[in-house]
Amino acid sequence: MLIKILIGSLLIIMIISLFQAMRVMLGSGKADTNMSKFIGRRVLLSAIIIGLIIIGVATGLIEANPRPY
Numbered sequence: 001m002l003i004k005i006l007i008g009s010l011l012i013i014m015i016i017s018l019f020q021a022m023r024v025m026l027g028s029g030k031a032d033t034n035m036s037k038f039i040g041r042r043v044l045l046s047a048i049i050i051g052l053i054i055i056g057v058a059t060g061l062i063e064a065n066p067r068p069y
Helices: 002-025 035-059
Strands: none
Touching: 002 035
8 A cells, every 4th residue: 555655646746846847837938947857857756656566566566457358
C-alpha cells in the first residue's frame, strides 16, 4: 500500500510541476526561470515512477492485470 501512495504522490508532484511550467510559460516574458528545469523534473519523476512500478511488480507489491484470454 505504501508504494501505491508513493506513486500517487509523485504523480501529484508531476502535475504541480506541469502547472508551474505553464505559469512561467504564460508569464510576462521574464527569462528568470529556464523551462528545461521543469522538463527535467518531470522526466526524472517519470523515471522514478516507472522504476517503482517495475520494482513493485517484480517483488509482488503491485499485482499486474491478468490476461483477458
